[in-house]
Amino acid sequence: MGTGVIELDNISYNYGGGELLSDVSLQLQPGSFHFLTGPSGAGKTTLLKLCYGALLPTSGRLMAFGEDIATTDRDQMALLRRRIGVVHQDCRFLDHMTLAENVALPLMVSGRGENGTQENLTELLGWVGLGGRLEAHPPELSGGERQRAALARAVILSPDVVLADEPTGNVDWEMSQRLLHLLVELNRMGKTVLIATHDLSLIRAAKSQVQARVLRIAQRRVQLAGADL
Ligand SMILES: Nc1ncnc2c1ncn2[C@@H]1O[C@H](COP(=O)(O)OP(=O)(O)OP(=O)(O)O)[C@@H](O)[C@H]1O
Secondary structure, three states: OOOOOEEEEEEEEEOOOOEEEEEEEEEEOOOOEEEEEOOOOOOHHHHHHHHOOOOOOOEEEEEEOOEEHHHOOHHHHHHHHHOEEEEOOOOOOOOOOOHHHHHHHHHHHOOOOOOOHHHHHHHHHHHOOOOOOOOOOHHHOOHHHHHHHHHHHHHOOOOOEEEEEOOOOOOOHHHHHHHHHHHHHHHHOOOEEEEEOOOHHHHHHHOOOOOEEEEEEEOOEEEEOOOOO
16 A cells, blocks of 8 residues: 555445445545545545545445554544544534534543643634634524634644535635635645535636645546646
């Protein structure tokens, strides 16, 4: 195997109704920036779920940080998952908690909510432009604020890899540029970034900011897209 932080080797996946992904091989090299595109229903979310271990491949081998996840026990898996920050398509906030509490939740769950975290949290929320919204509750937030909060929550444990599922799905162009810029900044900090999107204009806009590879799911396989986007 190679040296990717996440490596898929001839992975296939099926939910029970026929194969959705077939013989998918790809490597996310440390510090790389990838887009994953393809039509609705092609399997982008499914592929991300495989990458962060929420789904196990039907066949093939998946390595995360050099560990074969088929032989990884629960504790090791939990540690591996902490190295991968995920921005989910639907954000998934707890409405009764404040924005700050929601974003800090991964720290609490992982037992890292000790001294100094308030400072880090404030700094992180300032970075995504939500420094003045710490006490707001999720239903009070706009779509763009929710997406930025989801990004903050995904990186609060300082993961090595950031996987973002349609992070600009429900926001206007200006906000999608702002979110893209944050993801590019994370990549410049050394994080490996993979963004699933069907927004080709976002991919075009990224080209002037970052050296991104574009993967496309077509006919159950993942291919490297050409320069014709
Ligand atoms: N838990 C599940 N059980 C059965 N089928 C599922 C499940 N989750 C997804 N699917 C199906 O798998 C296919 C791929 O879904 P997936 O969400 O991965 O696609 P996608 O490319 O991310 O789509 P979109 O762009 O619309 O978000 C779809 O046909 C979907 O209905």
